[in-house]
Amino acid sequence: MLIFDELKKNDPQLRLVAMALVAGLFILLAGLWWVQVVSAREYQGALQTQAYRTVRVPAMRGKILDREGRVLAENRARYNISLFLDDLSRQFEATYNQLHKQALNIQKQNIAAREKQFGRSLTKAERKQFVLTSAQLEQFHAQARYNVASAVVSQVAQKMSGPLALDPKKFERAYRETPYAPYPILQNLNDAQVARFEESFTNGLGVELDLQPARNYPLGATASLLLGYVTKDDRSIQGEDSYYDYRLPDYSGQVGIERGFDSQLHGRAGGESVLINSLGYRQTENVWEEPETGKNVVLTIDLDIQRAAEESLRNHQGENPRAAIVVMDVRTGDVLAMVSSPAVDPNYYAGSLLPEEFQKETLLRDDPKLRPEINRATYENYIPGSIFKPIVALAALENGLNPNEMYQVQPDPAEPWHGCIYVGAHKIKDTVPPGNYDLKRAIEQSSNAYFIFNGLRTGIEKIVRLGEKFHLGEREKLPTFQDAKGTFPSLERINKSDWRDGDSANICFGQGEVAVTPMQMAVAYSAIANGGKVLWPCLVKRIESQDTTSGEPPTVFTNGIVRDDIGVSQRSFKILHEAMLSETEDQAGTGYPAFHQHDSVLNLRVCGKTGTAQVKNEQGQMITHNYWFASFAPYESPHYAVVVMVQSDNPGSGGIVCAPIAHDIYAEILKKENAGQKNPAVAKN
Numbered sequence: 001m002l003i004f005d006e007l008k009k010n011d012p013q014l015r016l017v018a019m020a021l022v023a024g025l026f027i028l029l030a031g032l033w034w035v036q037v038v039s040a041r042e043y044q045g046a047l048q049t050q051a052y053r054t055v056r057v058p059a060m061r062g063k064i065l066d067r068e069g070r071v072l073a074e075n076r077a078r079y080n081i082s083l084f085l086d087d088l089s090r091q092f093e094a095t096y097n098q099l100h101k102q103a104l105n106i107q108k109q110n111i112a113a114r115e116k117q118f119g120r121s122l123t124k125a126e127r128k129q130f131v132l133t134s135a136q137l138e139q140f141h142a143q144a145r146y147n148v149a150s151a152v153v154s155q156v157a158q159k160m161s162g163p164l165a166l167d168p169k170k171f172e173r174a175y176r177e178t179p180y181a182p183y184p185i186l187q188n189l190n191d192a193q194v195a196r197f198e199e200s201f202t203n204g205l206g207v208e209l210d211l212q213p214a215r216n217y218p219l220g221a222t223a224s225l226l227l228g229y230v231t232k233d234d235r236s237i238q239g240e241d242s243y244y245d246y247r248l249p250d251y252s253g254q255v256g257i258e259r260g261f262d263s264q265l266h267g268r269a270g271g272e273s274v275l276i277n278s279l280g281y282r283q284t285e286n287v288w289e290e291p292e293t294g295k296n297v298v299l300t301i302d303l304d305i306q307r308a309a310e311e312s313l314r315n316h317q318g319e320n321p322r323a324a325i326v327v328m329d330v331r332t333g334d335v336l337a338m339v340s341s342p343a344v345d346p347n348y349y350a351g352s353l354l355p356e357e358f359q360k361e362t363l364l365r366d367d368p369k370l371r372p373e374i375n376r377a378t379y380e381n382y383i384p385g386s387i388f389k390p391i392v393a394l395a396a397l398e399n400g401l402n403p404n405e406m407y408q409v410q411p412d413p414a415e416p417w418h419g420c421i422y423v424g425a426h427k428i429k430d431t432v433p434p435g436n437y438d439l440k441r442a443i444e445q446s447s448n449a450y451f452i453f454n455g456l457r458t459g460i461e462k463i464v465r466l467g468e469k470f471h472l473g474e475r476e477k478l479p480t481f482q483d484a485k486g487t488f489p490s491l492e493r494i495n496k497s498d499w500r501d502g503d504s505a506n507i508c509f510g511q512g513e514v515a516v517t518p519m520q521m522a523v524a525y526s527a528i529a530n531g532g533k534v535l536w537p538c539l540v541k542r543i544e545s546q547d548t549t550s551g552e553p554p555t556v557f558t559n560g561i562v563r564d565d566i567g568v569s570q571r572s573f574k575i576l577h578e579a580m581l582s583e584t585e586d587q588a589g590t591g592y593p594a595f596h597q598h599d600s601v602l603n604l605r606v607c608g609k610t611g612t613a614q615v616k617n618e619q620g621q622m623i624t625h626n627y628w629f630a631s632f633a634p635y636e637s638p639h640y641a642v643v644v645m646v647q648s649d650n651p652g653s654g655g656i657v658c659a660p661i662a663h664d665i666y667a668e669i670l671k672k673e674n675a676g677q678k679n680p681a682v683a684k685n
Contacts, residue, residue, distance in 0.1 A: 059267025228256020
């Protein structure tokens with residue numbers, strides 16, 4: 001009442017204040033009515049189209065390192081030039097308005113033309129055929145978006161000095177499905193392109209540099225078949241949330257270490273929520289789960305030895321030979337080098353090669369004869385030829401063979417300068433000249449007849465039993481998903497009615513129903529070198545956190561695990577070692593030239609065995625050769641086994657083709673030791 005009494009007084013100022021308050025209250029009430037009644041549907045629709053979109057954020061993938069911590073596979077920043085569609089929304093709308101206005105003008109012209117034709121105004125029903133449909137309006141929106149984006153891409157192409165084109169279908173699909181995500185128009189920029197972009201696009205055009213992590217193999221094809229490769233894979237792994245509206249680019253290992261230890265390298269993806277407005281553009285974002293980085297995998301590989309093996313192979317055999325090399329520590333089973341050739345640069349699969357490099361790798365990958373996707377060291381079976389003879393020698397020695405006993409190789413009637421042996425009525429040729437051979441001479445000159453005679457005298461069952469102790473014909477359980485078991489006859493097989501003496505004779509010199517991987521022979525020669533312990537090959541030393549300050553203990557892999565003991569006496573091993581030493585130290589030895597060149601004599605005594613095996617097709621026609629050199633050193637106290645295999649259509653021998661490569665590998669090992677570096681084979685886990 002007091003207020004109204006005051007207003008009755010003749011006070012103009014008070015009345016003015018009262019009127020202003022009433023007017024303000026009226027405006028507030030009118031605004032509230034407009035929002036809640038008149039515009040209710042509009043705001044309700046806007047709220048319905050606003051939503052949170054969940055985004056899967058991949059973890060930083062772990063590195064793959066050699067035994068000394070040198071990087072073999074890592075992550076690097078990949079720069080893309082991307083369109084950010086929300087920055088172009090006003091241009092989209094303006095261009096749409098222009099197209100819509102043009103369409104309305106055309107509509108009016110068409111109506112006027114029809115009215116002139118009829119001589120009257122069109123009825124409401126007749127005008128409906130000229131009305132723009134919702135599909136046409138949507139097409140104007142799509143055309144407007146493409147016109148704007150295409151114009152931006154053209155400006156980018158002009159400033160970046162390179163042809164660029166915008167695919168209308170891909171662009172429209174990306175706009176409809178993920179308008180809040182960057183749309184890449186130029187990917188994998190080099191440093192010069194990044195600098196040019198930063199200089200040319202200071203004012204912005206709706207394009208920005210988009211940074212994404214990418215897998216990178218800094219050494220190219222080095223050890224690539226062991227490392228494997230990754231391909232794009234945005235799926236959730238076990239233990240992660242499976243539902244996301246959008247997934248940032250991620251990768252998974254497909255073969256090799258990348259696949260075998262994918263769960264450790266991969267880490268755990270995180271997630272973020274992005275608030276999307278009614279037009280589908282990003283408004284705000286909130287990371288609700290940080291990604292957990294992957295672990296580093298430290299291999300047993302020694303990069304220096306790996307590179308030396310690959311370089312020597314190229315120097316002696318040219319580019320892309322069909323070959324494999326394995327270097328192993330005979331005491332621990334650590335694989336110090338694993339070469340498979342040819343090999344595709346794993347950056348090919350990660351999409352980080354230049355166009356000309358990509359084309360070169362594509363031609364290599366698609367060559368059906370080279371098959372660079374196969375790890376020849378572990379996944380391809382080869383006839384061993386004469387490198388199987390030391391196993392036959394051990395079986396014979398254990399069966400009472402006198403290593404000094406002479407066997408006379410008879411001359412081949414067709415080629416008197418070469419020897420031969422008859423098994424039944426079947427003649428088997430020998431590459432050595434006729435004459436007397438003891439074990440030492442038979443090893444160093446690789447007499448087929450000697451080992452066939454003494455192998456048959458020993459008995460195929462004893463040879464097969466010893467081969468089984470070496471675990472020939474069984475997988476090595478490698479974590480690379482490329483691990484072949486090879487071929488080796490079982491006791492059941494040799495006792496079948498269709499097994500003949502000729503089949504047994506073939507086994508005695510590494511032919512017939514026997515095929516091995518270079519890795520299997522490295523394991524076998526390591527056992528011959530270390531006194532009979534068949535070791536599981538070891539490729540990984542440890543798995544450790546990328547954060548060295550985390551305090552998280554590494555997962556250490558135990559090496560030197562004995563799979564079996566072949567049960568051969570040390571006397572037999574000593575006799576065999578001496579015979580194999582003559583292979584490289586006696587002038588008559590097939591491996592002698594490679595280890596006694598005038599400018600490259602090693603201060604290392606190497607025990608070796610060369611081998612040559614003919615590969616025939618189903619029609620019995622010779623199609624290629626497997627050349628081998630299998631070895632271990634030093635003779636006095638073996639530390640290393642080196643196995644080299646080269647498949648070639650050209651004539652040659654294991655001593656000519658493979659032994660020089662092994663020589664270079666041993667030279668690198670000595671170089672490291674003489675330089676005072678840590679002995680790669682002695683280094684402990």
